[in-house]
Amino acid sequence: MDYERLRAFRNERNPFPRRLGIYVEELRPGYARAVKTVTEEDLNPIQVTHGGVYYTLADTACGSVMAAYGTMAVTINSAFSFLKSAQAGERLTAEARELPGGRSVCVLEVRVTGGEGELFATGTFTFRRLDKLIAF
Template identity: 40%
Template sequence: MNKNELAEKVVDKMMADDAFSQWLGIDVVEVNPGFAKLQMKVRKEMVNGFNVSHGGIAFSLADSALAFASNSYGRIAVAMENNISFMKKVVAGDTLTAETEELSIGRRIGVYNISITNQNADQVALFRGTVFRTQEQHFE
């Protein structure tokens, strides 16, 4: 199996076992080693009292993109630290796209930026995530 096939197999398995990403309605648009592009539509039950998307929705989309990108090499990676900056409001009906950029990948640590854009290609948030890469493999 080549590296792209492994990345797809890992993400397929992770998505099948990830009830929360499924509840969010995440679609995996593209995955390659160290890269994931995800998309989802913001639903009415995802907005807060100000009638804008709860910040946890964009954070969760980006967190899933981080998980898929950092695990795509076949090694189990877990989040160590994440942060997010919000630039524009998101409302019900918006379609969000999260796209990863692998900044650094080492034996133990990986660092990623995840840009979140809306259907108009406006950047609505920027997420930075750091993962710990364990020695465990997703598949034998």
């Protein structure tokens, strides 16, 4: 598997995260890292980053881990905790790691951190691996 080519494909062909400015920096079996710099458009009415931004960043990182299998996958469940609020201009990083276990149902842990390593959100995502190959 050409993981660099797959990473580029995911960055080019994933319109919702791309619209939010989310970029997959690293992708390999069992691990992915996605990043985003918070903009003014990402803020909610109380001027902190909207929870959907953290969640989409985390889901994108986890989905990228699943893509490393070369097959499509879908999120089927998640538990996500928001711990701290980011401000515009802060760079967020989501690091996702697959837990040992399932073959068609896979569980991943993800941490969303800031530039100083502070923890903004954490979660557990469950994915179902599909029998459809990713064509890139």
